[in-house]
Amino acid sequence: MAPVPLPLTPPLQPMLATAVDEIPTGKDLLFEPKWDGFRCLVFRDGDDVVLQSRSGKPLNRYFPEVVEALKRTLPTRIVLDGELVVAKDDRLDFDALAERIHPAASRVTLLAESMPAAYVAFDVLAVGDDVLLERPCTERRDVLLALLKPGDGLYLTPATTNVELARQWFELFEGAGLDGVIGKPAASEYTPGKRSMIKVKHARTADCVVAGLRWHKDTEPGTAVGSLLLGLHDDRGVLHHIGVVGSFKAARRRELADELSDLITEDDHPWLGPDAEDGRRLPGAINRWRGEHASWIALRPERVLEISYTQTEGAHPARLRHNGQFSRWRPDREADSCRYDQLDQPARYDVDSVLRGEVKPA
Structure with missing residues (x-):
């Protein structure tokens, strides 16, 4: 049978x-x-x-x-x-x-x-x-x-x-x-x-430097923001890319494109040029999911925002395990004060x- x-x-x-x-x-x-x-x-x-x-x-x-x-x-x-x-x-x-x-x-x-x-x-x-x-x-x-x-x-x-x-x-x-x-x-x-x-x-918050953006894929470049690229400084003061925030409503995407336009730069940026070859984590890098560099727009790393996040992964330096969620702008924070030591590290088990x-x- x-x-x-x-x-x-x-x-x-x-x-x-x-x-x-x-x-x-x-x-x-x-x-x-x-x-x-x-x-x-x-x-x-x-x-x-x-x-x-x-x-x-x-x-x-x-x-x-x-x-x-x-x-x-x-x-x-x-x-x-x-x-x-x-x-x-x-x-x-x-x-x-x-x-x-x-x-x-x-x-x-x-x-x-x-x-x-x-x-x-x-x-x-x-x-x-x-x-x-x-x-x-x-x-x-x-x-x-x-x-x-x-x-x-x-x-x-x-x-x-x-x-x-x-x-x-x-x-x-x-x-x-x-x-x-x-x-x-x-x-x-x-x-x-x-x-x-x-x-x-688990949900936590962190204050991060906004150091870049990507335009929304379904709009003309320069008209709507798809995501904001986030950075944190290590103990040496080196700025590493840790992840992104996105999921903005359509009207807010357009507002951000206008709001951040004055920060767009093509030089003197920690993620561009020879200074970016010192081991810092960079956005858009080739990995197992992506066979070519992903394009992004550099912003002068001056503005700070607060995000909520669930957990990190990797080490030296760590990055967000999932995309962060936008909480609020932090005009009271200086960009160079945004460091890794604010990330919550759970007790080992x-x-x-x-x-x-x-x-x-x-």
């Missing part, structure tokens, strides 16, 4: 989350750490394992060691929701994870051996011929606990219904590179593509302890 195919097959949209400002009380929620990696659905049917990204694309070729690990550890017919992560020096390393998305098979093989990824499971959607989407969240969690044996590249996320413990996780686990806390209604179904969960992420589930249960 021919084998019965899995009852769920890719592509399948994962369940999503809506951002909230704080961990709520008075609600029946199952809390989990928010892992800073690549969202990944896993479909195993015998010897066939498919890693599917949030957008529905296959990830197998980039993570061969994860595919092999899951063949050794998972039940033969199962569908999971989880996250691909890379840990380095006691914390998650998103840069190292992103390097895995590389066109050269030799590079992928090298990184799979030198810095292997792991899979953190946090939900089960199907087992054998049974679809579990309509089962309550806590019941799916029980199935997950019964089925999975962590180890060899496979981990099971910690979970708790204790609000106070979730708040402790929110503060402590950031030091291990985690991104916040997820809350799932304990009695809820799994709803593909719908924002049925909540997420609480051992990510291996989180991966192994060696945290206080509810």
Whole structure:
């Protein structure tokens, strides 16, 4: 008799989350750490394992060691929701994870051996011929606990219904590179593509130098700002590019183009000319996502604005993990006073302890 195919097959949209400002009380929620990696659905049917990204694309070729690990550890017919992560020096390393998305098979093989990824499971959607989407969240969690044996590249996320413990996780686990806390209604179904969960992420502010801009791609150059390029000074006084702010409304984009026009310069700028070759981080550089330099417009680095941001990545110097959000102009701040030491650095925490589930249960 021919084998019965899995009852769920890719592509399948994962369940999503809506951002909230704080961990709520008075609600029946199952809390989990928010892992800073690549969202990944896993479909195993015998010897066939498919890693599917949030957008529905296959990830197998980039993570061969994860595919092999899951063949050794998972039940033969199962569908999971989880996250691909890379840990380095006691914390998650998103840069190292992103390097895995590389066109050269030799590079992928090298990184799979030198810095292997792991899979953190946090939900089960199907087992054998049974679809579990309509089962309550806590019941799916029980199935997950019964089925999975962590180890060899496979981990099971910690979970708790204790609000106070979730708040402790929110503060402590950031030091291990985690991104916040997820809350799932304990009695809820799994709803593909719908924002049925909540997420609480860290939010901070910083005063940054505005040292450049990019024109909005859908308008004539010089008429509307697409994004503002931000900088911070290191201990030597060197100005590094740390990221951008954007997402302005159309009218504000036009206002900014007029407001900043007098600051446009083509020389005597720390990101232009020979002074820019001293190791400072520059905008528009070639990277694994972009094969040529991205154009930008230099502004005299005189104006300061306050941004809100969630977290940073990299080191010496760091940069924004996600685009910053514009808060307000700071005419009271001098540009040379905007330094890296204002960025909040979380206390270190051992990510291996989180991966192994060696945290206080509810």
